Amino acid sequence: MKFTRKASAAWEGSGKEGHGNITTGSKILEKTQYSFQTRFEDGEKGTNPEELIGAAHAGCFAMQLSFLLNEAEFTATTLDVDASVIFEDGTITKITLNLEGDVPNIDAEQFQQIAHKAKEVCPISKLLNTEIELKVTLKTA
Template identity: 40%
Template sequence: MAPIERTATGVWRGDIKGGKGEIDSPSGVLQTTPFTYATRFENAKGTNPEELIAAAHAACYSMAFSNYLSQQGHVPDEIETQATITLDNGSINKMHLVTRGRVPGVDEAAFKRFAEEAEKKCPVSNLLRNGLAITLDATLM
């Protein structure tokens, strides 16, 4: 497969606390999407870089897990993953994945084993792994 490139643009105007920013992506999913100090550090409504990283990881892992299961002969009905990222003292240091799935013909032990193997194959996990502790909980629905 040929290399795939994706882009996004982030703009910040002003100082860190009083300024504001916006994020855009060519796909149109992010269109002048605002973010501020408050959305990042004070839980105000809106997005932030950490939320976007967590969303990317959750989506990528769900796809990687589905692909791995399918390669093992077990096409899932559904894989759902929640990613929780931790920003502590100015550093992102942890990502915790909680994944649940419905996979016909797979028991809980096999599901957990497949989940661990799939995490090793997830491109976003592999990008983040060197500077981040990644933990995983897997539950068959």
């Protein structure tokens, strides 16, 4: 399977005083604002590249994990993934994926193994050149 997805960004002004917007091909983000403040100071409404990477990584990982669980004949009730993207001195130095899953009839060791495999084969994980930490919690009834 091969496909192309598109997004665009527009920027006006200087790096610190300027501002821009991001639009995705699906239009789910349409002229969504970003700026120095939303990226480095968290001071106004808008997005930033790091949170978009975190969202992409969390979403990709959750879907990849779901496919791998299905291959092992399990179906998740829920897979909740939070991604924390650490930006330090001009570099993304680490991403931590916090996974909490509710998967009937799986034991914790199997869940850990499948989750770690998903982290390794997730297309976004493979794209990123940084440390990726995975923390796994299996909900038990």
